[in-house]
Amino acid sequence: MNAMLETPELPAVFDGVKLAAVAAVLYVIVRCLNLKSPTAPPDLYFQDSGLSRFLLKSCPLLTKEYIPPLIWGKSGHIQTALYGKMGRVRSPHPYGHRKFIIMADGATSTFDLFEPSAEHCVGDDVTMVICPGIANHSEKQYIRTFVDYAQKNGYRCAVLNHLGALPNIELTSPRMFTYGCTWEFGAMVNYIKKTYPLTQLVVVGFSLGGNIVCKYLGETQANQEKVLCCVSVCQGYSALRAQETFMQWDQCRRFYNFLMADNMKKIILSHRQALFGDHVKKPQCLEDTDLSRLYTATSLMQIDDNVMRKFHGYNSLKEYYEEESCMRYLHRIYVPLMLVNAADDPLVHESLLTIPKSLSEKRENVMFVLPLHGGHLGFFEGSVLFPEPLTWMDKLVVEYANAICQWERNKLQCSDAEQMEAELQSPISLGDLDLTSHRQRGHRHAHLSQAGVLAKQKQKQKQKRILSRQECQELKRSRDRHQQSNGYEVAVAEAAVATAVAVVKQEQQATFQSCSTGKAESNSSDLTMPFWWPPKAHQCGGYHLPIWAFAAQAGGAKLWPPRLSSLFKCKV
Known part of the structure; x- marks a missing residue:
């Protein structure tokens, strides 16, 4: 009974064929799917x-x-x-x-x-x-x-x-x-x-x-x-170099070319009346025979040569591909x-x-x-x-x-920052200051005109732009060093300079009346010097008093470290 139920054993050669077939299928799958x-x-x-x-x-x-x-x-x-x-x-x-x-x-x-x-x-x-x-x-x-x-x-x-x-x-x-x-x-x-x-x-x-x-x-x-x-x-x-590769079977490129050409033929034939109708004013080089060639085209190059290049009057396919x-x-x-x-x-x-x-x-x-x-x-x-x-x-x-x-x-922010830095380092001229008498205004300070420095500063503040750390880091460090060395904000510095210029220009006599040696000499060229650079000194009681010393006294702003500001007092 057991002998009748036993199945005949398959030869070993048949097992080898099955394994080879499975291996071949797996190899094709791996190669086609590029799994490796x-x-x-x-x-x-x-x-x-x-x-x-x-x-x-x-x-x-x-x-x-x-x-x-x-x-x-x-x-x-x-x-x-x-x-x-x-x-x-x-x-x-x-x-x-x-x-x-x-x-x-x-x-x-x-x-x-x-x-x-x-x-x-x-x-x-x-x-x-x-x-x-x-x-x-x-x-x-x-x-x-x-x-x-x-x-x-x-x-x-x-x-x-x-x-x-x-x-x-x-x-x-x-x-x-x-x-x-x-x-x-x-x-x-x-x-x-x-x-x-x-x-x-x-x-x-x-x-x-x-x-x-x-x-x-x-x-x-x-x-x-x-x-x-x-x-x-x-x-x-x-396109001129691609046309040769499109006719090759490598990577099935010729098959893709055929599929795209078939799609293009369908689109062109759907507009047959607008492109080839008798009532249409067609390009001179486009003829009725081109429509018959379109039906038999099997590649994009044939369609381009028979139809597409003639829409713009190119004489050859090479010229069309080079120019386009x-x-x-x-x-x-x-x-x-x-x-x-x-x-x-x-x-x-x-x-x-x-x-x-x-x-x-x-x-x-x-x-x-x-x-x-x-x-x-x-x-x-x-x-x-x-x-x-x-x-x-x-x-x-x-x-x-x-x-x-x-x-x-970031580029725009950096350019604005550089422009602001240039303005801060540029001389302040008389055109930026309003030297109206304090008696006409009712108080004792020089004022900046609307077209002057304050207007420029307000315009920069309205932009509310912050320097990028990545693109403007060096510029920011330079500006920080400048602020730390002077110990005041830019707006305070400009107001102090305006006060100094007004005091020197209009009230020199009153400011110097306590000095024993008389009036200080005025030099208009000092008005165009940078505010942190000492202009030509004025002799007063045996001490050399630059213009920004009077700004510290009249405007109340500390334009220089306190240890040095004591040198600017007039000797009576």
């Missing part, structure tokens, strides 16, 4: 300067580890796929207003405006002007998530809707967005500057939008007015610039990353941030499986913007 890759802080490329040191202290995300979700977060393909298909997790719905701008060629540009929901960290009016990625708009989930987070940090947000990207907005001219056209973005920025004249701008671009914002800033110096900083995330920098790429404009940007890419981005080849690396080695205002993981606009964070709604990218951009705003505030 370590987590580390992002690689930073920058020049050592005051700005870079301040950013390292003020932006903890630049020096902390970026930790993606454990199971799938280290795969750039999965990060990119999740961004492309679902955008973000539990994306909010910020409330905004849609604005319409009619361009010079008749095109209707739109952007959405979102007001801040909290006070800014430095109390200033700051607007983020945002340019999304290719064929994206303000209704995309990753844009909504970022806008909501920026609003909660006190930023007004203006998000450009790429021309032709919104399905419910018809084209009003035979043109749609291209790789590097800055017309619509420039119109949005000009609207913000005119509507909010006191606001300052933080320029943000994602993917293709990063190319547009960098090109816009580098086109003219006037475009950088009122701009605090610029942030570009996951752009490719040079931001690489030739990056060196003209003088505001703080942060360029962010992921090392595992399947769309941006590693050879393209030499462009921001080289730029950061030459320019002090440029910082290049390169984390190991993140994919293309992914940068999800999480513990094991499920990602968090807010990504590392969203936090970094806002944190960098906050640091730049604080940096500019």
Whole structure:
């Protein structure tokens, strides 16, 4: 009976095959998910300067580890796929207003405006002007998530809707967005500057939008007015160099190229009547045969060559890519610039990353941030499986913007402090004093005019600004040493000087009547000397009496240590 219930033993070879199959599956999973890759802080490329040191202290995300979700977060393909298909997790719905701008060629540009929901960290009016990625708009989930987070940090947000990207907005001219056209973005920025004249701008671009914002800033110096900083995330920098890598199967880049080209074809064909209709005044180089070539296109380069470049009259694809790429404009940007890419981005080849690396080695205002993981606009964070709604990218951009705003505030405080220090050390001239007789005013003190020193001092007090310990520490120590050595406040010193000048100018005879040797000589050049510097002495009873000695007697202020003030008494 027991013999009948026994099962035949499997040969050892079959067990080996099963183990080999399991090992192969595990190897593929480990390789595809990149589970062996370590987590580390992002690689930073920058020049050592005051700005870079301040950013390292003020932006903890630049020096902390970026930790993606454990199971799938280290795969750039999965990060990119999740961004492309679902955008973000539990994306909010910020409330905004849609604005319409009619361009010079008749095109209707739109952007959405979102007001801040909290006070800014430095109390200033700051607007983020945002340019999304290719064929994206303000209704995309990753844009909504970022806008909501920026609003909660006190930023007004203006998000450009790429021309032709919104399905419910018809084209009003035979043109749609291209790789590097800055017309619509420039119109949005000009609207913000005119509507909010006191606001300052933080320029943000994602993917293709990063190319547009960098090109816009580098086109003219006037475009950088009122701009605090610029942030570009996951752009490719040079379309001419990227076109070769997009046709390679390495990292499945050719497959991504096909998917993006298919999406672009759908958008173009949805505006077929506005772009290729018989009643439309099309560009001279755009022909009906280009529409048939569009149907058979399988890459972005074919679409750009047959349709997109002809919107702006370029003669060749090479000319189009050279002129529309931001690489030739990056060196003209003088505001703080942060360029962010992921090392595992399947769309941006590693050879393209030499462009921001080289730029950061030459320019002090440029910082290049390169984390190991993140994919293309992914940068999800999480513990094991499920990602968090807010990504590392969203936090970094806002944190960098906050640091730049604080940096500019500190610079302004330091410049005001230096100006105040210069005013305190500068001579006091007659133009700052009101030498009206005390008999006309009814009391015995010289007064400062409203346009004089007191008015300047009150203006400085109204600003209520405190020196930054980090940026102005040396200046503060110098000022403290100056106050300790003299033993009085600045306002008291200026009032004492005014009293001394009035006494010397108008009442010398009365002041010197107790002296046995007669009147002291008056020298008008003494009135322009610094108040802590002894001017030319006046002979009185065998003692040398400088002007500030009489200020100590007449005004009651101690302008010098008491041990020395006893020397200033006149001998009767």
